[in-house]
Amino acid sequence: MSATMxxxxxxxxxxxxxxxxxxxxxxxxxxxxxALGYLFPGFDExxxxxxxxxxxxxxGPIALVLGLATLGLVTLPPILGTYRQFGxxxxxxxxxxxxxxxxxxxxxxxxxxxxxxxxxxxxAVVVAFDVPFPESPLWFVVSxxxxxxxxxxxxxxxxxxxxxxTSGQAIGMAVYFPMLFFAGVWIPRTIMPDGLRTISxxxxxxxxxxxxxxxWFGATPxxxxxxxxxxxxxxxxxxxxxxxxxx
Amino acid sequence: MPVIEVENxxxxxxxxxxxxDISFSVDAGEIFGIVGPxxxxxxxxxxxxxxxxxxxxxxxxxLGLDPQRDRHEITQRVGAQLQESRLQDKLRVGExxxxxxxxxxxxxxxxxxxxxxxxxxxxxxxYSDLSGGQKQRLAVALALVGSPEIxxxxxxxxxxxxxxxxxxxxxxxxxxxxxxxxxLVTHFMxxxxxxxxxxxxxxxxxxxxxxxxxxxxxxxxxEHRLRFRPSEPIEDADLTALxxxxxxxxxxxxxxxxxxxxxxxxxxxxLAQRRVIAEELRIEQNNLxxxxxxxxxxxxRTEESEAN
Numbered sequence: 389m390s391a392t393m394x395x396x397x398x399x400x401x402x403x404x405x406x407x408x409x410x411x412x413x414x415x416x417x418x419x420x421x422x423a424l425g426y427l428f429p430g431f432d433e434x435x436x437x438x439x440x441x442x443x444x445x446x447x448g449p450i451a452l453v454l455g456l457a458t459l460g461l462v463t464l465p466p467i468l469g470t471y472r473q474f475g476x477x478x479x480x481x482x483x484x485x486x487x488x489x490x491x492x493x494x495x496x497x498x499x500x501x502x503x504x505x506x507x508x509x510x511x512a513v514v515v516a517f518d519v520p521f522p523e524s525p526l527w528f529v530v531s532x533x534x535x536x537x538x539x540x541x542x543x544x545x546x547x548x549x550x551x552x553x554t555s556g557q558a559i560g561m562a563v564y565f566p567m568l569f570f571a572g573v574w575i576p577r578t579i580m581p582d583g584l585r586t587i588s589x590x591x592x593x594x595x596x597x598x599x600x601x602x603x604w605f606g607a608t609p610x611x612x613x614x615x616x617x618x619x620x621x622x623x624x625x626x627x628x629x630x631x632x633x634x635x
Numbered sequence: 636m637p638v639i640e641v642e643n644x645x646x647x648x649x650x651x652x653x654x655x656d657i658s659f660s661v662d663a664g665e666i667f668g669i670v671g672p673x674x675x676x677x678x679x680x681x682x683x684x685x686x687x688x689x690x691x692x693x694x695x696x697x698l699g700l701d702p703q704r705d706r707h708e709i710t711q712r713v714g715a716q717l718q719e720s721r722l723q724d725k726l727r728v729g730e731x732x733x734x735x736x737x738x739x740x741x742x743x744x745x746x747x748x749x750x751x752x753x754x755x756x757x758x759x760x761x762y763s764d765l766s767g768g769q770k771q772r773l774a775v776a777l778a779l780v781g782s783p784e785i786x787x788x789x790x791x792x793x794x795x796x797x798x799x800x801x802x803x804x805x806x807x808x809x810x811x812x813x814x815x816x817x818x819l820v821t822h823f824m825x826x827x828x829x830x831x832x833x834x835x836x837x838x839x840x841x842x843x844x845x846x847x848x849x850x851x852x853x854x855x856x857x858e859h860r861l862r863f864r865p866s867e868p869i870e871d872a873d874l875t876a877l878x879x880x881x882x883x884x885x886x887x888x889x890x891x892x893x894x895x896x897x898x899x900x901x902x903x904x905x906l907a908q909r910r911v912i913a914e915e916l917r918i919e920q921n922n923l924x925x926x927x928x929x930x931x932x933x934x935x936r937t938e939e940s941e942a943n
Contacts, residue, residue, distance in 0.1 A: 405725040475720030482715040485738045
């Protein structure tokens with residue numbers, strides 16, 4: 389088996405051994421949606437301030453993006469910081485396997501967890517609250533992948549800058565909460581004032597929520613939202629790769 | 636036949652030459668020690684050999700290859716243990732060995748390696764649950780898992796208790812017995828004296844000496860010291876009159892008589908003739924540590940007190 393496959397398998401096992409990452413990365417979006425739907429009165433009924441939509445419909449995409457952001461901005465950067473701080477990347481440089489393959493393995497593991505978390509969350513609201521299965525599945529997948537690419541690129545950049553575990557955590561959190569705000573975790577985008585929504589559109593998570601929401605309910609995502617995510621993925625990803633230090 | 640040839644190696648950080656014109660070679664099958672104070676350039680030198688650092692000048696041949704240009708082949712044939720390098724806390728010993736073994740074209744049997752290093756019972760133990768000595772032995776195992784021709788070990792035993800250190804020493808002797816050339820960077824003179832065929836003493840980026848352990852000791856003279864409490868007073872002049880005696884010092888009630896050649900016999904004969912008994916007699920001889928301190932001066936002394 390190739391070294392990248394072995395690294396991916398090993399990093400996958402290590403992810404499974406971290407109960408906190410496992411909870412917040414894998415099951416939290418589904419748990420959050422179930423909790424909101426069952427515990428908040430009227431959450432699964434048409435709401436006047438959402439023009440007749442249900443809160444559970446609006447929060448589906450938000451929870452998915454929240455899960456992605458947790459993986460990309462909270463889980464990933466400290467791992468990269470740890471691997472640099474512990475000299476694991478440097479150690480790999482003395483072997484025939486380039487440490488870039490360890491980063492690839494981490495991204496593959498995080499993407500796989502994100503796909504599973506998304507599938508569980510979608511299934512949870514479809515089964516429990518009669519939310520439709522994503523109505524434009526292809527656009528849904530495209531939106532999800534672009535969202536993942538932009539978030540992981542930012543996580544990689546933080547990992548490139550963080551020298552240690554703790555600085556990875558600190559920078560990650562400092563980016564995580566403002567991004568969640570613009571994603572509409574506290575004020576859903578539909579009820580954001582116009583100015584705020586425009587700013588939100590320019591953030592990768594804001595665009596991600598909009599594109600996933602559109603494709604979930606049968607619309608074609610706005611090109612602008614897709615482009616914002618693609619630009620973040622490419623530009624930030626490029627800077628991250630340029631700035632990445634192995635030690 | 637040399638497996639490593641270093642000529643006029645220079646590595647500069649800022650405006651300091653951390654490695655300043657170092658040349659040496661390591662022969663196949665030898666254990667080559669590198670000792671020196673902190674910041675002497677030991678780690679920079681070995682990391683240049685490993686290809687982790689690009690020298691600013693000089694030439695490096697490792698197994699006839701260029702460590703920068705022939706990275707892939709060098710990494711296949713040279714195993715390294717790095718200073719202050721760890722593994723993932725939750726990675727198990729067996730998983731780490733299997734993973735690293737999969738990186739190489741012709742890996743060693745990693746279970747057999749764990750056996751030889753006394754880690755076979757730890758195969759399912761997480762890295763974070765290993766003791767310091769076990770972690771270092773695992774680092775040795777990982778350095779050897781690719782069946783390297785050269786193993787480079789950087790401060791392998793720093794931070795280990797004396798017992799763990801001795802057990803790692805036995806492992807290093809086994810490695811050499813298996814035909815692997817070893818480059819050993821160390822703080823401990825006892826370790827260098829016990830293991831190394833030749834030792835390079837570096838100080839401030841330059842070579843202070845390259846020699847066998849006994850050759851280094853001989854350089855500072857084969858001086859002997861007798862330390863004792865005489866049962867009856869004895870005049871210094873009577874002792875210094877002996878041609879073998881170089882110096883007499885007093886330390887409380889004790890006399891310290893130093894000299895060369897047959898000084899021990901000459902002094903004890905004189906004492907016997909005067910019917911003076913040498914109580915609490917201790918005879919000391921220069922060792923590698925004295926040679927090291929003589930070669931590196933105060934910088935070496937600071938180092939030793941930190942290391943111990």
